[in-house]
Amino acid sequence: MHVDIGAALGTVAEPGIDEAELEELDERVAEAHERIAAGRGDDEFGYAALNLPERTDADAIREAVSPVSDAEYVLTVGIGGSALGAKTITAALAEDPERHVVLDNVDPEHVERTLSDLPLSETAVNVVSKSGTTAETLANFLVVRDVYEYRDVDWTERTVVTTGESGPLRELADEEDLPTLPVPDGVPGRFSALSSVGLVPPAILGVDIEELLAGGADAADGLGPSLFETPAYAYGAVAYALEERGAAVNAFMPYAERLEVFAEWFAQLWAESLGKEGRGQTPARALGATDQHSQLQLYRAGPRDKVVTVVRPRERADVPVPDAGHESLSYLAGTDLGELLDAEYDATVASLSAADRPAVEIEIDSLDARSLGELLYATEAACVLVGELAGVETFTQPAVEWGKRAARGLLSGEDTEETRTVDERPSYLISDGD
Numbered sequence: 001m002h003v004d005i006g007a008a009l010g011t012v013a014e015p016g017i018d019e020a021e022l023e024e025l026d027e028r029v030a031e032a033h034e035r036i037a038a039g040r041g042d043d044e045f046g047y048a049a050l051n052l053p054e055r056t057d058a059d060a061i062r063e064a065v066s067p068v069s070d071a072e073y074v075l076t077v078g079i080g081g082s083a084l085g086a087k088t089i090t091a092a093l094a095e096d097p098e099r100h101v102v103l104d105n106v107d108p109e110h111v112e113r114t115l116s117d118l119p120l121s122e123t124a125v126n127v128v129s130k131s132g133t134t135a136e137t138l139a140n141f142l143v144v145r146d147v148y149e150y151r152d153v154d155w156t157e158r159t160v161v162t163t164g165e166s167g168p169l170r171e172l173a174d175e176e177d178l179p180t181l182p183v184p185d186g187v188p189g190r191f192s193a194l195s196s197v198g199l200v201p202p203a204i205l206g207v208d209i210e211e212l213l214a215g216g217a218d219a220a221d222g223l224g225p226s227l228f229e230t231p232a233y234a235y236g237a238v239a240y241a242l243e244e245r246g247a248a249v250n251a252f253m254p255y256a257e258r259l260e261v262f263a264e265w266f267a268q269l270w271a272e273s274l275g276k277e278g279r280g281q282t283p284a285r286a287l288g289a290t291d292q293h294s295q296l297q298l299y300r301a302g303p304r305d306k307v308v309t310v311v312r313p314r315e316r317a318d319v320p321v322p323d324a325g326h327e328s329l330s331y332l333a334g335t336d337l338g339e340l341l342d343a344e345y346d347a348t349v350a351s352l353s354a355a356d357r358p359a360v361e362i363e364i365d366s367l368d369a370r371s372l373g374e375l376l377y378a379t380e381a382a383c384v385l386v387g388e389l390a391g392v393e394t395f396t397q398p399a400v401e402w403g404k405r406a407a408r409g410l411l412s413g414e415d416t417e418e419t420r421t422v423d424e425r426p427s428y429l430i431s432d433g434d
């Protein structure tokens, strides 16, 4: 992986940074790296995630999915960190990503439509919840089971569960003697893509999960005490320094359709890990070149509160643009779509830079399992570094849990601090008279 921070340096106006600042920051990076290494050494909560490439047992995953390895579709029932890692990997690497269907939301119309389109007898069900208590996941799982039963298809033969050692999902799995995989100890959901939490659908859909883990291991081996030698830390340190200087938004913009979902995964990682104590960068999801024609105006000329992260593979497929013999299209003659996309990418970085707006470039060699494993791991390491530098608790998400408790309390009719707050929430309703 390669990180080019040139377009974030030397920008005159805020939130730009300069090299001298980075030199100073490098000492703090060295200290943070020591803390991260110690946390990894002791398998401490959260830091343990950075040991997954060597800890994850790919054989155990392959064995657990063997009864459903010929499934045409995989239906993942999970939400947040229990869905986004797998979705990111299959979107990027599965030959036919449409074969991975994700039920995370509980929008009834969406659930109904999704299930009515699926050939259930050819579908493996992958239920994932670290806590085993998430209402959306449990509700969707109960609906899925019911639909299988209604259509007279045995769901117990097609279901794999990944969950912790206790909780309602574990109980449901035990009752039916379903194959289960463990959630690794000490790993928050949003950091668990490179474990059974993220690897079951890719394994069923033919992705080389061993290579993904090898890519993660490459990035782990590359972590060192200086940001000038560690791309993951260079990214984290620059993102942190820019946030300090007012970049409250991180617009994450891959130039590859297959990485569009990666931006969703990044959004959870960055928001839940770093959005604390009045700090954090709001992740904005964008896709190059599509969003050049929709959001770039704001990034270049709106408030000076952003850093744009662009990501691309160095190698792309070859799709030549045919020469139509038109004078006005001569600039396209002899090019191919990848060249055009790369030109768009370069133009975006240059355009931001020319307007003194910081951008950071991340490049991977090609969009294959090894590079994606490296990118996932390096982004996590960058996030952990930012958390260290900012002094926040990277691995918790108390604000999200408040909402989870409130929703559960509302459904059960309990009188709790959270449900009372919901009842007393401010309202100033304007209706159209009906």
Ligand SMILES: O=P(O)(O)OC[C@H]1O[C@H](O)[C@H](O)[C@@H](O)[C@@H]1O
Pocket: 079, 080, 081, 082, 128, 129, 130, 131, 132, 133, 134, 137, 189, 190, 272, 397, 400, 401
């Ligand atoms: O895996 P689960 O326990 O079902 O949790 C799913 C998700 O729930 C919450 O929203 C947490 O904030 C997320 O970090 C987590 O990924």
